[in-house]
Amino acid sequence: MGAMRVLFIGGSGIISSACADLAVERGIDLYLLNRGHSTDRPVPSAATVLRGDIRDPRSVATAINGRDFDAVVDWVGFTPQHVRTDIDLFRGRTGQYVFISSASAYQTPPARVPVVESTPLSNPFWQYSRDKIACEQLLAEAYRTEGFPATIVRPSHTYDRTLVPFDGGWTVLDRMRRGKEIVVHGDGTSLWTLTHHTDFARGFIGLLGHPRTIGDAFHITSDDVLTWDQIAHALAKPLAVEPRIVHVPSDAIAAADPEWGAGLLGDKAHSMIFDNAKLRDVVPDYVATVPFEQGAREIVTWHLEDPVRQRVDERLDTVMDRLVEAYRPRPL
Numbered sequence: 329m330g331a332m333r334v335l336f337i338g339g340s341g342i343i344s345s346a347c348a349d350l351a352v353e354r355g356i357d358l359y360l361l362n363r364g365h366s367t368d369r370p371v372p373s374a375a376t377v378l379r380g381d382i383r384d385p386r387s388v389a390t391a392i393n394g395r396d397f398d399a400v401v402d403w404v405g406f407t408p409q410h411v412r413t414d415i416d417l418f419r420g421r422t423g424q425y426v427f428i429s430s431a432s433a434y435q436t437p438p439a440r441v442p443v444v445e446s447t448p449l450s451n452p453f454w455q456y457s458r459d460k461i462a463c464e465q466l467l468a469e470a471y472r473t474e475g476f477p478a479t480i481v482r483p484s485h486t487y488d489r490t491l492v493p494f495d496g497g498w499t500v501l502d503r504m505r506r507g508k509e510i511v512v513h514g515d516g517t518s519l520w521t522l523t524h525h526t527d528f529a530r531g532f533i534g535l536l537g538h539p540r541t542i543g544d545a546f547h548i549t550s551d552d553v554l555t556w557d558q559i560a561h562a563l564a565k566p567l568a569v570e571p572r573i574v575h576v577p578s579d580a581i582a583a584a585d586p587e588w589g590a591g592l593l594g595d596k597a598h599s600m601i602f603d604n605a606k607l608r609d610v611v612p613d614y615v616a617t618v619p620f621e622q623g624a625r626e627i628v629t630w631h632l633e634d635p636v637r638q639r640v641d642e643r644l645d646t647v648m649d650r651l652v653e654a655y656r657p658r659p660l
Contacts, residue, residue: 334399336360350530398537419476425477429463431443431483432484434447434450445547487525495592521550527616530614585647
């Protein structure tokens with residue numbers, strides 16, 4: 329029996345790059361479909377790169393050139409139209425189609441924690457999440473009516489060294505370095521799950537080609553749960569500073585900056601803890617091993633290595649200044 333043949337649509341993103349590296353390491357015959365744009369994350373040398381644009385089905389048909397796959401993974405599908413295109417392209421050409429959804433599709437705020445895969449899908453706050461839900465519904469219908477071999481995977485907040493978990497990215501670390509206050513939503517005690525991309529990959533690769541995943545959904549997260557104040561302190565430590573935190577209600581942040589607020593009210597403002605038992609039933613050896621304290625050191629080191637990476641969002645920095653001024657505790 330030959331190596332499993334897998335196609336990644338995308339493959340150079342935060343999550344998909346780690347999955348591509350591990351897929352090749354485990355002997356998968358990996359194909360990456362992308363447009364050839366340069367990225368910070370190199371493509372594994374053992375992978376075969378196919379040039380094509382998934383938004384142009386004809387270019388994809390030309391790129392795959394009649395190949396069939398044991399699994400196709402779409403890392404860049406965001407709307408039902410994207411999924412319809414994939415169904416048309418890969419119907420009869422793959423043993424498994426994996427759609428990358430989002431844990432933000434779960435009921436927000438959750439009625440119960442830990443969140444499990446049967447938790448209802450409902451997010452009234454964030455259009456991104458509602459689009460992912462619509463994609464999942466389309467795939468469930470395709471599975472029911474024609475047996476389209478769909479598997480849904482829901483990542484939560486998955487990061488690599490390039491991604492600061494706070495909105496604003498480097499802007500927040502820059503404020504810490506300059507001794508300025510940073511904004512933490514709520515009272516800083518809501519619980520959040522952060523997953524290193526290499527940990528995610530170990531769970532994900534085990535799902536590929538597995539017959540018990542078809543027609544089903546799985547989330548893949550760490551069991552590493554921190555408060556947002558703890559996340560801030562973990563990032564401050566490798567900067568050798570003490571974070572000056574100002575707590576601001578999420579509603580107030582949303583009023584000051586609707587885009588920032590959508591991601592808070594639709595995701596980060598709520599305690600999210602996940603039960604990974606369903607994943608472990610299929611991938612028994614799955615365990616996340618990278619604590620965020622290690623991840624925080626990687627994030628800070630990567631940003632400090634090159635000034636080009638230290639991009640401050642001036643507009644958001646100004647919004648943060650206004651929020652800090654309005655919500656900074658006053659002396660009694």
